[in-house]
Amino acid sequence: MLFLEQPPRFLFFTGKGGVGKTSIACAATIQLADDGQRVLLVSTDPASNVGQVFGVTIGNQITAITAVERLFALEIDPQAAAQVYRERIVGPVRGLLPETVVNSIEEQLSGACTTEIAAFDEFTSLLTDTALHAHFDHIIFDTAPTGHTIRLLQLPGAWSSFIEEGTGDASCLGPLAGLVKQRAQYKAAVEALADPSRTRLILVSRAQNATLQEVARTYQELAAIGISQHFLVINGLFPQSETQQDALAKAIFSREQEALSAMPAILKTLPCDHLQLKPFNLVGLEALRQLLTGNVQQVIVECHKSVRINAPKLSALVDEIAADSHGLIMFMGKGGVGKTTLAAAVAVELAHRGLPTHLTTTDPAAHLTKTLTGTVENLMVSRIDPEVETERYRVQVLDTKGAQLDAEGLALLEEDLRSPCTEEIAVFQAFSRIIREADKKFVVIDTAPTGHTLLLLDATGAYHREVSRQAGSTGLHDVTPMMQLQDQKQTKVLIVTLAETTPVLEAVNLQEDLRRAGIEPWGWIINNSAAAAVSQSSLLMERAKNELNEIEDVAHRYAHRYAVVPLLKNEPVGETLLRSLIYP
Amino acid sequence: MKKIQVFDPALCCSTGVCGVDADQALISFSADVDWAKQQGALIERFNLAQQPMAFAENQIVKAFLELSGQDGLPLILLDGDIMLAGAYPSRAELARWVDITPPDTTAKPAKSCCSGSNCC
Numbered sequence: 001m002l003f004l005e006q007p008p009r010f011l012f013f014t015g016k017g018g019v020g021k022t023s024i025a026c027a028a029t030i031q032l033a034d035d036g037q038r039v040l041l042v043s044t045d046p047a048s049n050v051g052q053v054f055g056v057t058i059g060n061q062i063t064a065i066t067a068v069e070r071l072f073a074l075e076i077d078p079q080a081a082a083q084v085y086r087e088r089i090v091g092p093v094r095g096l097l098p099e100t101v102v103n104s105i106e107e108q109l110s111g112a113c114t115t116e117i118a119a120f121d122e123f124t125s126l127l128t129d130t131a132l133h134a135h136f137d138h139i140i141f142d143t144a145p146t147g148h149t150i151r152l153l154q155l156p157g158a159w160s161s162f163i164e165e166g167t168g169d170a171s172c173l174g175p176l177a178g179l180v181k182q183r184a185q186y187k188a189a190v191e192a193l194a195d196p197s198r199t200r201l202i203l204v205s206r207a208q209n210a211t212l213q214e215v216a217r218t219y220q221e222l223a224a225i226g227i228s229q230h231f232l233v234i235n236g237l238f239p240q241s242e243t244q245q246d247a248l249a250k251a252i253f254s255r256e257q258e259a260l261s262a263m264p265a266i267l268k269t270l271p272c273d274h275l276q277l278k279p280f281n282l283v284g285l286e287a288l289r290q291l292l293t294g295n296v297q298q299v300i301v302e303c304h305k306s307v308r309i310n311a312p313k314l315s316a317l318v319d320e321i322a323a324d325s326h327g328l329i330m331f332m333g334k335g336g337v338g339k340t341t342l343a344a345a346v347a348v349e350l351a352h353r354g355l356p357t358h359l360t361t362t363d364p365a366a367h368l369t370k371t372l373t374g375t376v377e378n379l380m381v382s383r384i385d386p387e388v389e390t391e392r393y394r395v396q397v398l399d400t401k402g403a404q405l406d407a408e409g410l411a412l413l414e415e416d417l418r419s420p421c422t423e424e425i426a427v428f429q430a431f432s433r434i435i436r437e438a439d440k441k442f443v444v445i446d447t448a449p450t451g452h453t454l455l456l457l458d459a460t461g462a463y464h465r466e467v468s469r470q471a472g473s474t475g476l477h478d479v480t481p482m483m484q485l486q487d488q489k490q491t492k493v494l495i496v497t498l499a500e501t502t503p504v505l506e507a508v509n510l511q512e513d514l515r516r517a518g519i520e521p522w523g524w525i526i527n528n529s530a531a532a533a534v535s536q537s538s539l540l541m542e543r544a545k546n547e548l549n550e551i552e553d554v555a556h557r558y559a560h561r562y563a564v565v566p567l568l569k570n571e572p573v574g575e576t577l578l579r580s581l582i583y584p
Numbered sequence: 585m586k587k588i589q590v591f592d593p594a595l596c597c598s599t600g601v602c603g604v605d606a607d608q609a610l611i612s613f614s615a616d617v618d619w620a621k622q623q624g625a626l627i628e629r630f631n632l633a634q635q636p637m638a639f640a641e642n643q644i645v646k647a648f649l650e651l652s653g654q655d656g657l658p659l660i661l662l663d664g665d666i667m668l669a670g671a672y673p674s675r676a677e678l679a680r681w682v683d684i685t686p687p688d689t690t691a692k693p694a695k696s697c698c699s700g701s702n703c704c
Contacts, residue, residue: 096640
């Protein structure tokens with residue numbers, strides 16, 4: 001493996017949830033320890049099975065892994081760390097200030113930023129503690145801070161006005177007020193990150209267009225702030241040997257190969273390792289040792305009886321939606337789970353049933369929009385470009401509000417405008433123009449704001465004002481927009497996920513977040529399911545078998561209603577193929 | 585020298601960028617505070633989300649919160665007395681309260697912050 005050749009002290013694995021960062025980090029740690037190095041593995045994976053893999057309870061302290069000599073591990077739970085910070089600020093005033101005030105403070109500190117910063121705070125000592133470095137040759141992290149977090153920590157404006165005085169401007173750095181470390185320590189940590197002789201970043205991806213593009217963005221963002229030593233790992237590649245058995249397997253193989261050749265040019269310059277999809281679960285030492293070795297022992301896969309599930313199909317959900325004859329349908333989920341395709345399929349089906357429907361998407365390629373525009377009766381298609389909307393919002397804010405700021409203040413404002421919240425707000429602002437149509441027809445949207453954002457907007461009435469302004473004088477007399485979103489008769493939120501551990505866990509977090517805002521997700525859709533597909537490939541059948549636990553959990557623990565959509569040979573484009581998702 | 589204390593509502597970001605509409609009043613006020621400080625004024629700001637203890641420990645602010653809730657913020661005290669609630673003072677007002685020379689240009693009109701509620 002190229003990424004393990006002459007490794008520096010710190011290795012960070014980064015990539016979106018479910019690409020296999022934790023497994024690869026575990027495997028890399030074992031290999032380095034086997035080679036005689038003393039290694040510390042730091043896992044922040046909320047679905048961490050590191051303890052299970054090594055057969056020990058780890059938790060928030062450095063624990064020796066007896067099964068592998070020289071290997072130590074530490075688990076950090078970013079949510080728990082964020083909770084500690086919240087409590088440090090909110091705890092002392094609980095009972096002293098009115099409950100509504102206390103709740104509002106807690107919500108301010110419940111965003112993704114708080115979790116990010118809290119996790120970085122936990123990293124800081126690991127990056128700067130020289131006594132610790134005397135003990136370990138390598139420290140391996142199964143996650144990495146985002147460019148946004150690092151840039152904020154680099155801004156002098158953020159520190160001078162906020163941390164050092166303890167008063168004044170708050171920003172995305174707000175949560176740092178509850179932190180205990182000194183600026184010098186954060187500075188040293190950021191320097192260690194940007195030093196290629198000490199730090200290597202390993203970008204982990206799957207061979208999928210959307211995922212590769214996201215990785216390219218991460219790379220550019222980190223390179224721009226001086227973190228330049230990157231390696232790329234393409235994980236879970238479908239092996240060619242499987243393709244003779246099965247048409248679906250063949251389609252997946254070609255799709256992945258196409259994605260690899262269409263990979264963004266800047267990624268093609270990076271040292272790159274390919275890891276094949278393994279016909280076994282990555283649990284246990286032996287399995288992990290085999291993950292990185294090129295010549296995998298031929299594992300004989302027992303020929304499973306083909307897995308059959310009797311899960312509800314998307315058509316059942318559409319029947320229920322159609323019964324209400326109008327309303328807002330929002331699809332929510334992490335990037336790459338297929339929200340846009342599913343939104344299009346549901347919209348096309350509603351239109352096909354004679355119900356006037358407006359589909360509006362954030363589809364960056366505008367592919368769907370082009371193929372559907374004007375071709376389906378009762379269907380109107382529109383698109384908003386998140387980049388354009390975010391840029392418009394940025395320019396508007398900087399022009400009008402940034403004019404009076406000094407250089408440091410302006411830099412901080414610009415960085416705040418690069419936060420993930422900004423894009424979410426800009427996009428939702430654009431959508432709010434269309435949402436009002438939902439009292440007459442169906443409006444189907446392939447994205448939704450998080451509960452955290454809605455609560456912040458609602459707490460100040462800003463969202464209400466915005467939608468009322470957009471709506472002009474018509475309608476919305478006694479119902480606030482927040483109430484409209486909370487009422488399932490008017491708004492249905494569908495959570496989209498994949499039948500894999502991390503994506504399901506991320507979807508559960510999204511659901512919890514919406515519930516805080518009083519929005520109960522109406523249903524769940526499990527997309528790209530091998531268990532719902534028909535295949536002879538032993539690899540796909542193995543995967544299907546592994547999906548069953550996750551599907552079971554969604555069905556019985558998380559969702560009020562759900563549907564499973566099969567893994568398809570081809571990207572569904574056009575009315576007919578999209579409708580085939582509804583009636584597989 | 586008299587002391588001005590500003591008790592801000594819970595803001596994720598002082599610029600209001602995280603809101604649907606960035607709040608010009610907040611941005612102007614930040615600039616006014618910087619200006620007044622440069623003229624020697626003594627001004628402290630407290631953000632409800634970051635320094636809630638400052639709110640809980642001040643009896644006047646605590647009583648105000650119990651009565652008006654956080655929607656009533658910001659609250660501005662001059663030597664412990666309430667001078668303004670639900671809006672930020674103008675540069676001229678700041679200057680008058682602490683007896684410093686007002687700005688040369690015609691004082692900007694007080695920008696009330698969205699009729700009392702804050703915009704962030």
